[in-house]
Amino acid sequence: MKNYWHSVVLEKDYCNGCTHCLDRCPTQAIRIVDGKAKIIEARCIDCGECLRVCPYHAKGALVSNLEIIKNYKYTVALPAISFYGQFPLEYDMNTIYNGLLQLGFDEVYDTAHAAELLSVYENAMLDKEHIHKPLISTYCPVITRLIQIKYPALIDHIIKLESPMEIGARHVRKRLIAEGYKNEEIGIIYITPCPAKITSIKDPIGISKSNIDEAVSTEEIYYKLMKFIDKIVPEHQIQKSTGKGIGWARVGGQSYAMDIEDYIAVDGIEEVIKVLESMELGKLNSLDFFEGYACVNGCVGGPLNVENTFIGKNRIRKLAKQYGMDLPVKVDIKLTPDNMEWNLPIEPMPVFKLDKDFKRALEKMAKIEEYTQMLPGINCGACGAPNCRILAEDIVNGFAKIEDCKLRSK
Amino acid sequence: MQSYYKDENNVAMKLHFDVIKDDFSRAGEASSKIKNTLRQLAIDANLLRRIAIATYEAEINLVIHSFGGTIEVYIKPDCVEIYVEDCGPGIENVERAMTKGFSTATSIAREMGFGAGMGLPNMEKVSDEFAIESQLDIGTQIKMVVKY
Numbered sequence: 001m002k003n004y005w006h007s008v009v010l011e012k013d014y015c016n017g018c019t020h021c022l023d024r025c026p027t028q029a030i031r032i033v034d035g036k037a038k039i040i041e042a043r044c045i046d047c048g049e050c051l052r053v054c055p056y057h058a059k060g061a062l063v064s065n066l067e068i069i070k071n072y073k074y075t076v077a078l079p080a081i082s083f084y085g086q087f088p089l090e091y092d093m094n095t096i097y098n099g100l101l102q103l104g105f106d107e108v109y110d111t112a113h114a115a116e117l118l119s120v121y122e123n124a125m126l127d128k129e130h131i132h133k134p135l136i137s138t139y140c141p142v143i144t145r146l147i148q149i150k151y152p153a154l155i156d157h158i159i160k161l162e163s164p165m166e167i168g169a170r171h172v173r174k175r176l177i178a179e180g181y182k183n184e185e186i187g188i189i190y191i192t193p194c195p196a197k198i199t200s201i202k203d204p205i206g207i208s209k210s211n212i213d214e215a216v217s218t219e220e221i222y223y224k225l226m227k228f229i230d231k232i233v234p235e236h237q238i239q240k241s242t243g244k245g246i247g248w249a250r251v252g253g254q255s256y257a258m259d260i261e262d263y264i265a266v267d268g269i270e271e272v273i274k275v276l277e278s279m280e281l282g283k284l285n286s287l288d289f290f291e292g293y294a295c296v297n298g299c300v301g302g303p304l305n306v307e308n309t310f311i312g313k314n315r316i317r318k319l320a321k322q323y324g325m326d327l328p329v330k331v332d333i334k335l336t337p338d339n340m341e342w343n344l345p346i347e348p349m350p351v352f353k354l355d356k357d358f359k360r361a362l363e364k365m366a367k368i369e370e371y372t373q374m375l376p377g378i379n380c381g382a383c384g385a386p387n388c389r390i391l392a393e394d395i396v397n398g399f400a401k402i403e404d405c406k407l408r409s410k
Numbered sequence: 411m412q413s414y415y416k417d418e419n420n421v422a423m424k425l426h427f428d429v430i431k432d433d434f435s436r437a438g439e440a441s442s443k444i445k446n447t448l449r450q451l452a453i454d455a456n457l458l459r460r461i462a463i464a465t466y467e468a469e470i471n472l473v474i475h476s477f478g479g480t481i482e483v484y485i486k487p488d489c490v491e492i493y494v495e496d497c498g499p500g501i502e503n504v505e506r507a508m509t510k511g512f513s514t515a516t517s518i519a520r521e522m523g524f525g526a527g528m529g530l531p532n533m534e535k536v537s538d539e540f541a542i543e544s545q546l547d548i549g550t551q552i553k554m555v556v557k558y
Contacts, residue, residue, distance in 0.1 A: 152455035277442070280459055281466050282532070353452040361451045362422045362485065393450075 005203035007062045007195035008046050012036050014058035019381035021050035021059070026269045027149065027351075031394070032384035042351045045145035046196040047269055047294040048303040061195035061304060064214045066224065069104050072187025076172050077105040078165055078212065079191040079221075081112045082249040082299040084319050085312030086222055091229060093319070097238035099225045105189070108238045109172050115164035116245030116329045119257035121340045122161060126260065126288055134263075134279065134287035135159040139254055141200040142294035143272060144346070148205075151276050152348030157290075160206055160342040164248065165190050165197070167340060169211035171333045190215045193302025194295065206342025217304040242327040243320035250316045251298035254291045256325075263289040268296045354397070368392045375405055382406040412541040414551045416493055417484075425483040429472040434522060437473040441465035444483055451485065457556055460536040461490055464554045467529040468494040474519040475499075476550070489538070492554040500546040508534065508542070 017035035029043035030050060037050075037058065051059040069075040077100045087096055097108045126135065136157045138144050147154050162170070169188045176186050192198055192215040201210045247253030252265035264287060266272050272292035278284055295301030300312035307315075333339055354368075355361040371392035379387035383404040385394055394400035402408065425447060427440035445462040453461075465481060472479045472494065479496030501507045507514075508530050515525025534540045539555035 150449075153459040281463050282459075348455060350449075350452070350455075352449050354450045356452060358452055358487070359422075365447065365451060366423060 005199060006039070006041055006044055006046060007198035007202070008039065008044060008048060008051060009060055009062055010037055010039060011058050011060055014056045015054075016056060016058075018055070020053045020055060022381045022384075022386045024049045024053050025386065026146070026273060028386050028390050030386070031399075032381075042349075043149070045142050045149065045294075046194075046199045047142040047146075048195045049269060049294070051195065052303045061198060061217065063192065063195075063198060063217045063220070063304070064189075065220060066103065066216055068214050068216070069187060069189065072213070073185035074107070074176065074181055075105050075187040075189060076107045076109055076169075076176075077103075077189055077191060078109050078111050078168055078172075080193045080197070080218060080249075080299060080302070081115055081164065081246065082193045082302060082305060082312065082316075083191055083218060083221075084112065084246050085249055085300045085315040086218060086305060086307045087229075087315075089315060089318060092234070094237060094239040095232050095234040096225065096229070098234045098236060099229060099232040100221070101236070102228065102232060103221070103224055107172070109168045110238060110240050110245075111164050111168050112241035112245030112248065114168035114171070114245070114333070115248040115254075116241055116257060117331060117333055117335065118161060118164055118167060118340060119244060119248075119254065119259075120329055120331065121335045122159065122254075123258045123260065124335075125159065125161075126258075132156045134284055134290045137254055137289070137291040138206070138342075139163055139248070139291060140293045140295075140299075141196045141205070142194075142269065143292045144205055145196075145349075146269075146272070146294075147276065148346065148349045149351045151280055152350065153280055154276065155346050155348060157279070158346055160346070162207070162340055162342060163197075163200065164245075166200075166204075166207070166211060167333065170339060173211050187214065188212045191218055191221050192216070193218050193299050193305045195304070196294065205346060206344050208344060218302070219304055219306055222306045240330070241323065242329060243323040243325040244327075244329060246316060246323055247320040247325070249299050250313045251291070251293055253298065253316070253320070255289055258289070260288055262287055263291065265291045265298075267293045267298055267301070269294040354393070364396050367396045371395050371402065374402065374408070376407045378407070380407065412539055412553070414541045414543040414553050416553075417491065420486050420488075421484045422487060423485040425485070427469075427481045429469055429476075429479055429481060431473060431476055431478045433473055437470055438466060439469075440481055441469045444481075448485075448490070453490070454558065457490075457558060461492070461556050463536045464492055464533050464556065467533045468492065468552065468554075470524055471529050472496055474515055474524050479549070489555050489557040492552075492556075494550075494552040494554075496549045498547060498549045500548055501544040501550055502546060504542055504544050 198215040244257040251267040255263040297313045301309035354364040375388035385391035476496035482493040484491040511527040513527035537554040541553040544550040
């Protein structure tokens with residue numbers, strides 16, 4: 001199995017070995033070893049839940065900082081759509097985008113516009129007959145990773161479309177190359193709300209290489225912009241999305257922009273897991289579309305954002321209305337598979353398998369049952385595993401010993 | 411249709427679950443545990459999905475229709491066998507019960523979203539072998555086999 005690059009990392013000095021993150025990790029990827037949390041990389045889906053709950057800020061995301069723009073001759077800022085929800089409404093979004101130019105970017109591309117184009121393309125795909133219903137959105141990369149590791153039977157339901165950021169980046173890069181820039185002179189920088197998007201850039205699914213070069217956090221850009229936000233002169237018209245694209249920043253916005261009736265939009269990783277479980281049981285086969293987000297309220301809830309998710313969501317709702325929900329989308333990128341789709345298959349990543357060999361797996365399972373019976377079953381986490389069952393698994397896999405149980409030895 | 415018998419040969423692992431009648435809040439727990447166990451055993455994703463559907467539907471049937479019962483899963487080198495047994499009330503007309511859309515679920519169960527009459531048909535659909543035997547006032551026994 002291929003190990004993939006991760007953006008969620010642990011800053012060991014800050015970790016005091018408390019068990020907050022253990023229990024919150026939806027894929028049981030964390031253990032406390034020698035008093036410090038450790039992330040099992042193969043299991044991590046970069047959802048950032050641990051980062052959000054850590055009271056000591058011991059977890060971070062591997063983002064670049066703005067200095068990175070010096071490495072390129074021509075830089076393009078690609079702000080996440082949730083960027084719209086970060087600023088008080090008295091600041092005009094076009095002005096804010098112009099502020100990014102003052103920060104040193106040569107160009108800013110309104111990612112929300114790529115989203116509204118994608119909505120048009122996506123809607124047309126729903127009409128195709130051979131598709132597996134419900135189609136699952138790939139907009140939140142955490143959900144795609146979750147399906148790869150835990151629900152591989154649902155891989156065929158995934159709608160293999162690029163994310164708005166990637167569509168925007170492909171389009172801009174093509175144009176710049178046509179204008180005479182060399183590929184390596186162009187730096188396309190995403191302003192990200194979450195670690196998962198960084199992983200999508202460094203180690204993408206569905207394509208071999210991202211057209212985005214680096215990601216910086218929304219947080220960093222926000223604080224830098226706020227220092228001179230009142231002095232920005234909006235020289236250029238950069239903002240070009242209607243409300244349809246802007247709405248993508250919150251849960252349900254994608255389905256709304258696609259103008260479909262029969263969809264469910266779910267936020268919060270635990271709730272998404274419940275829905276995927278029913279989907280695997282075939283309970284949702286008549287549904288057209290499913291969009292799921294690891295974060296509460298969708299991308300506005302991303303852990304690298306500044307604003308409270310509910311305040312952000314409210315702003316997105318108001319802005320979407322202000323920029324017009326029913327205006328026609330100006331199609332200025334050709335809606336072809338080449339521009340909008342993934343070209344590589346999505347592979348299952350069965351990390352929960354005890355062993356490749358069925359017989360060996362069975363033997364291990366029997367031993368796990370035995371150890372589970374020996375453990376107290378109160379799932380205290382003191383041993384460093386999220387619960388007794390996982391400790392039993394770790395013992396059988398040789399990563400822990402029965403003596404690690406603090407209650408049993410007493 | 412095949413007859414119901416428990417084949418104890420070559421059982422690599424057995425899972426056993428008791429299912430209590432009318433316990434709606436816990437309905438789905440047993441099948442979820444079965445799925446999580448099988449997921450760890452490197453069983454193909456689509457087979458896993460079929461087994462999950464078979465055990466889930468069986469569990470729901472036990473909760474809404476039976477006086478309580480058990481689900482046993484025999485994991486074998488070449489297949490998974492699922493045995494569902496209850497202690498009544500038995501099905502009056504098995505053939506009719508196997509018809510898509512036919513249901514005797516109470517209005518309470520229907521209000522909770524169960525009782526669409528697809529349980530038994532779905533169980534048969536996902537199984538490579540399916541056997542059902544039922545006697546009024548005694549109980550129902552179902553065997554489902556999913557082959558690798």
